[in-house]
Amino acid sequence: MGVKDSLLTDEMMDTIIANAFEWIVVVDHRGDIIYLNDSYSAFLDVDSKTVIGKHVTEVIENTRMHHVVQTGKEELADLQYIRGNYMIANRVPIFNRNKEVIGAYGTVIFRDTSEWDKMNSHVKSMLGRIRNYLQEYEQQTGVKYTLEDIIGKSKLIQTLKEKVKHIASSDVSVLIRGESGTGKELFAHSIHQLSNRSSMPFIKLNCAAIPEHLLESELFGYEEGAFTGAKKGGKKGKFLLADGGTLFLDEIGDMSLPMQIKLLRALQEGEVEPIGAGKPIQVNVRVIAATNRPLEKMMEEKRFRDDLYYRIHVIPFHIPSLRERTEDIPMLVEHFIQKICKRTGRRITSVTPDALAVLSRYRWPGNIRELENVIQAAVHLSTGDKLTLEALPDYLTESYSIPFGSKSLKDTLEEAEKQAIIQTLENVNDDKLEAAKLLGISKSSLYEKIKKYHIG
Structure with missing residues (x-):
């Protein structure tokens, strides 16, 4: 041959x-x-x-x-x-x-059937072990989310993620600010998960969801017989449950002044006294608080204590609204589509360009929580393998601009000005001089407005 x-x-x-x-x-x-x-x-x-x-x-x-x-x-x-x-x-x-x-x-x-079957079984076994470990970790600590669950590549989100990594290992108090639905709880979980307390409990208490007369017993617990209806053996409060770990106080701005005083004393002394107890109990708890309330204004009106504010405000976090990071919307939409399809068995592979355009232009007053709810509804209403414009709620296509009539003229104009600055800065890759030229204002005026609206 x-x-x-x-x-x-x-x-x-x-x-x-x-x-x-x-x-x-x-x-x-x-x-x-x-x-x-x-x-x-x-x-x-x-x-x-x-x-x-x-x-x-x-x-x-x-x-x-x-x-x-x-x-x-x-x-x-x-x-x-x-x-x-x-x-x-x-x-x-x-x-x-x-x-x-x-x-x-x-x-x-x-390779061959027998070898693949063996390898496939091994993979399934390993995945099963990982799932069991994660479930066990969640049950033991209460942690559901990590930094990977915070979706977004915008500069604002990447900066916050780096800040989480930087401060997680410290033991100081953190105050997370942001509108409702922005994901404040995800950041609280992430801080705990990356901290030295990660193997200890992460305990959450929504201060707005507990009636005032029950909040003290929820926070500090009570002894058996402390009051009519008290459980036999008493009840541990959130502080004791979080001992050695982290206590996340959500919606702290909704706490009454009397409860603020008791909370401040617990933070200052590092001890709590359950209702009906004869002596206080030492606790070692890191506090992460969150609110969407204007605490500074509330302090001026004597509705929030200055000393408590400075106790919890050691490291401030501001979580941006979704309209401040619209470049993250495509990634969030894809994430929610995959998450919902996995849970429901639906097969939506992508979103059409016109639907994505509407989703990107809408103001999202309910932020990420509202976006997830919209995608969930749209996935169920979609008939093909793409999420289309027809599957979106009518209110998105009818009104995706500034919500005129829901705010005063002054607030509406300020919102429009803020969004114009944010969008312009994004279009010029944060070049302040170029942005000022496009907006027709001086660079010093631009910096004043950036400071005023807490942009960037």
């Missing part, structure tokens, strides 16, 4: 690829399948010829090939669940000479 006869022919190459141990799929720039090798076809129980031209999501469950052609970013060694098995998938974009994405090819690592 000559050298020429031994060269690899196209026919030989086709045979090798078609029967390769690795499963192979190739899609075009739209995500439509243009090739599926025989091994992959056999596993999926489809005809490799009839699937040509179909969108990859119609053939392969949990695929991300269509995302790769959209982003142009490769995804290597990704765990993918297909037909009851965990597979290890690689997805690589294909570029033309002009660096444009013209398609993508994907491979699934697979």
Whole structure:
């Protein structure tokens, strides 16, 4: 046999690829399948010829090939669940000479059935152990969220995440400010989870949700027989439950003045006295407080104690509203779609551009909580594999600008001015001089307004 006869022919190459141990799929720039090798076809129980031209999501469950052609970013060694098995998938974009994405090819690592079954069982076992560990950790400490649960790549969010990492290990009090629905609790959980107290309890108390006459017993507990209806054996308060760990006091601005005095005493002395107890009990608790109330104004009106404010305000955190970080909306929308689909079994793979445009323009007075509720409703109302404009609530498409009539003229104008500054700064990558030119004001005026509206 000559050298020429031994060269690899196209026919030989086709045979090798078609029967390769690795499963192979190739899609075009739209995500439509243009090739599926025989091994992959056999596993999926489809005809490799009839699937040509179909969108990859119609053939392969949990695929991300269509995302790769959209982003142009490769995804290597990704765990993918297909037909009851965990597979290890690689997805690589294909570029033309002009660096444009013209398609993508994907491979699934697979050797033989017995070896894969063994590996698949091992993966499932490991995932089960991880889930059990996380559930056990949550039950023991009360921590549900970590820094990874805070979604966003905006400068505001990245700065706050770095601040969490920086101060978590310290033991000082933290006051988290922000509108309702911005995710203040997620930051509180994250601070505890990264602190030296992470193995100890994280106890939460919503001060606005507990009736005034019950708040003292919730915070400090009571002894048996302390009052009519007291439980046999008494009850531990939140301070004692959080001993050694963190106490998260949500909506602290709703606490009455008498309770503020008792809370301040507990923080200053490091001890609590349960109702009906004869002597105080020492506690070691880090306090993280949160509120959406204007505490400074409340202090002027004598509705919030100055000394308590300075006790809890050692490290202040301001969580931005969603309208202050609109660049995070696409990422949040994708996150909520995946989260809701995983829980409900629905198959929504993406959001249409016009729907995303409306979601990005709306003011979101209820912030992230409102966005998640809207996406949940839209997922259930969607009929295809995309979240469309028709699935969104009417009020989003009818009124996504400044809510005229709900505020005074002065507040409405200030809101419009603030949003104009925020949007302009985002468009010029935070170049203050360029932003001032575009807005038609001096640089010093811009800095005054940035300070006034607490931007950046």
